[in-house]
Amino acid sequence: MGKRYGFAALVLLFLLFSTVFSARADGLLRIGLKKRKLNQINRFSETLGSKQGGSNNLGGVNEVSGTDIISLKNYLDAQYFGEIGIGTPPQKFTVIFDTGSSNLWVPSSKCYFSVACLFHSKYKSSRSSTYKKNGKSAAIHYGTGSISGFFSRDHVQLGNLVVKDQDFIEATKEPGITFLAAKFDGILGLGFQEISVGNAVPVWYNMVNQGLVKDPVFSFWLNRKGNEEDGGELVFGGVDPNHFKGEHTYVPVTQKGYWQFDMGEVLIGGETTGFCSGGCSAIADSGTSLLAGPTTVVTLINHAIGATGVVSQECKSVVSLYGKTILEMLLSKEEPQRICSRIGLCSSDGIRDVSMIIESVVDKDSTKDSYGLHDEMCTACQMAVVWMQNQLRRNVTEEKILDYINELCDRLPSPMGESAVDCSVLSSMPNVSFTIGGKSFDLTPEQYVLKVGEGDAAQCISGFTALDVPPPRGPLWILGDVFMGQYHTVFDYGNMKVGFAEAA
Numbered sequence: 001m002g003k004r005y006g007f008a009a010l011v012l013l014f015l016l017f018s019t020v021f022s023a024r025a026d027g028l029l030r031i032g033l034k035k036r037k038l039n040q041i042n043r044f045s046e047t048l049g050s051k052q053g054g055s056n057n058l059g060g061v062n063e064v065s066g067t068d069i070i071s072l073k074n075y076l077d078a079q080y081f082g083e084i085g086i087g088t089p090p091q092k093f094t095v096i097f098d099t100g101s102s103n104l105w106v107p108s109s110k111c112y113f114s115v116a117c118l119f120h121s122k123y124k125s126s127r128s129s130t131y132k133k134n135g136k137s138a139a140i141h142y143g144t145g146s147i148s149g150f151f152s153r154d155h156v157q158l159g160n161l162v163v164k165d166q167d168f169i170e171a172t173k174e175p176g177i178t179f180l181a182a183k184f185d186g187i188l189g190l191g192f193q194e195i196s197v198g199n200a201v202p203v204w205y206n207m208v209n210q211g212l213v214k215d216p217v218f219s220f221w222l223n224r225k226g227n228e229e230d231g232g233e234l235v236f237g238g239v240d241p242n243h244f245k246g247e248h249t250y251v252p253v254t255q256k257g258y259w260q261f262d263m264g265e266v267l268i269g270g271e272t273t274g275f276c277s278g279g280c281s282a283i284a285d286s287g288t289s290l291l292a293g294p295t296t297v298v299t300l301i302n303h304a305i306g307a308t309g310v311v312s313q314e315c316k317s318v319v320s321l322y323g324k325t326i327l328e329m330l331l332s333k334e335e336p337q338r339i340c341s342r343i344g345l346c347s348s349d350g351i352r353d354v355s356m357i358i359e360s361v362v363d364k365d366s367t368k369d370s371y372g373l374h375d376e377m378c379t380a381c382q383m384a385v386v387w388m389q390n391q392l393r394r395n396v397t398e399e400k401i402l403d404y405i406n407e408l409c410d411r412l413p414s415p416m417g418e419s420a421v422d423c424s425v426l427s428s429m430p431n432v433s434f435t436i437g438g439k440s441f442d443l444t445p446e447q448y449v450l451k452v453g454e455g456d457a458a459q460c461i462s463g464f465t466a467l468d469v470p471p472p473r474g475p476l477w478i479l480g481d482v483f484m485g486q487y488h489t490v491f492d493y494g495n496m497k498v499g500f501a502e503a504a
Contacts, residue, residue, distance in 0.1 A: 028214060029159050029236035080222055080232055080286065080481070081184050085157035086168065087128030093121050093185040097234055098287030099259050099491060100478070102196035103140060104156065104203050106186035108149055108170030116174035120185045123152075123170055130155045130164075138169045138198050145178030147171040156203060158236070161212045167200040190218065190286070190491070195257040204236075208493065213237030216494035220286055221503060224447070224485035244488035248499030249437040255473075258283040259491055259498050263477060266297055267440070268304045269430030273297050274390040280475045282436070284489050284498050288480030291448065292467035295412065296383045299466070300390075302411040305429045305445065307419035307462045315380040315409035318345070322381065323402050327388055336389060340381035347378070379468070383408075412466075421449055423460040432464075434479070436500060447486050 081096045086106065093106045109124040111117035125131040132153040139148035149172040156166040171186070189196070190204050201209075208216045214237040221243035222232040233240060251261040263282040266273050275297045301307075322343055329339050340346040387408055391401045411419075421429075429445035448463040469476040490499035 028238045028240070029161055029212075030233055030240065080220075080234070082234075084188060086123055086166075087125075087154045088130040089128075090155075090157045091121070091123055091127065093123070094183070095186045095188040096184055096287050097190060098187050098285075099190045100283065100285040100287045101140070101187060101189035102191040102193060102202045103138075103169055103198075103200055104166065104186070104188045105138075105140065105147060105149070105169035105171050107174065108172050110170065111149070111172045111174065114172075114174040116180040116182075117171075119180065120182075125152060125154070125170075128154055132165065134167065136198060140169070140197050142178070145174070145176050147179065148173045151198060151200065158203075158207075161207070161236075163203055163206045163212065164210060166203055166206055167198075169197070169200075187287070191258055192256040204493070207236060217490060217492050219488065219490045220484055221488050222286075222481055222485040223503075239488075239490055243504055244501040245504045246501055248488075248490055248501040249439045249441075250490075250492070250497045250499040251437045253496045253498065254281065256496075258285070260476075261436070261498055264435030264438070266293070266435070266477075267433040268301055270433070272390075273300050274393065275300075275386055276435075276475065280477060281473070282434075282477040282479055284484065284491070284500075285478050285480050286484060286489075288478050289482070290450075290463050290465045290480050291443075291482045292465050292478040292480065294475045294477075295379075295466040295468050296386045298464045299383065299408050299411050300387070301432055301464050302419050302462065303408050305421055305449075305462065306425065307411060307421045314376040315383070315412060316406060318377060318380040318384055319402060319405050319409065323384070323388075323405065324398070326381070326384060327392075327398055327401065330385070330388055330392060336385050339385050340378055343381070345378045345381040380409075419462040419464070421460045421462055423449075423451065423458050426460070434477070434483070441483075441487060441500060443483065443486060448482055450482075 081094055083092055083094055085092055095104070095106070107117045107120045107122045109122045111122060125133075134151040134153055136151045137148070138151055140146060147169070149170045151167055152170050153165055153167050156163040156168070174180070188203055191202070193199065193202055193205060196202055204218065207213050217238055218234065218236045219239040220232070220234055221240065233243060253259060254261055260281055260283045263276065263280050265276050266280075275294060280294075322345070325343060326339055329342070330336065334342070384405055387405050388401055391404060396404070426445040426449060429449075431442045431444055432448055433440045433442045435441075443463075450461045450463055452459045452461065463482040467476070467478065468474070486503055487500040488503045490501075492499065
């Protein structure tokens, strides 16, 4: 979640899970999830943009036929997290298993002044016989919060496996409300060491290096069927053939850090959006609840599914003042990337940082320019260019193009990203498809719309949220639990590739 907008979670339903960890003769460590619904519904926007989970009451570890049965909870059918132990004897913590970050951190007993620490389990080094002092300071900045503290070293228990001498962060400061409201204690990153704060060796690396898993592979199955007891399964050391259909489509990791790969076009109802025709990047992120993508495409999706967001006056101003000029420049074959700079709305050839920082981004050298209104007008212009290009391919008249772009302006997501849809018209909404490895991975409305409540009180929320990441890292899509819940996901560390297959 570091860079993840991995924290883009909606507050929908509290779900309670219990987890089964089992290390079998096949050399796999399985983390099973079970759930039951509780009758508590929170306003979805209260914690939008934050990665959160259920409560702390996880119970203990019971030995049943050599299998570790560990209680685990799922928050909102969107966050899947479980219990680990740190130290000897193990001190229990609930953590997000997050492929979008790489550090392990939990609250420290030396966290004195952050209210969030009062409501979570805290690591006490004096109670562990295997603790080793480090003391190096550390800080992680997430999309919606931050933590700081210092490194320590101790044994980490996952199920019945023990990772020895693991470096982790004792968090002494958790400012703001993000982690105060969170029901998990900490985060266990499953990303690459390249984005690890302090260059700490990730837990997963040590699991492989210490020979604790059969193969250098782990996989996620996230059950999205709320009426079933099993919530999902995380397997360390391989894949469980019971939880996918057919063959996986694999794509190589293109940039170590996140599990990042190249992705092709995004289609709405089978029609191209035009935005990723030249290629986009994507990351598979178990720590992000929703699907995050460029505002330009998310707005197109919102328009197609009738989602309502916040009206962007800057967007409408650009259409009113420059719409015809942009159209004329496109028709005259002006290079699209240069149009907004040519008319004075962007300071360069349209390649500028207009992004929000996504979870787990720990690149301290990256900067974000802020030109105020000029900056917003530039962003609106860049979106308008893409939208108009898409309409021109369809031979639509100028008047209809401008009217359509104004409609898209009305569908821009709110600053916090949430967009509501009409629950009664799901059957008429289009599929949204992602092209990965030359194959189309479809999401139906029932799969990408999150439903809160039942009956007349039900609310439906779009599973898409806007996130703009500039080149060269972007444009970037974050395929979170909404996507991974439909497609069993394999993270093949040995061969540096990610695989997707229909979940079973």
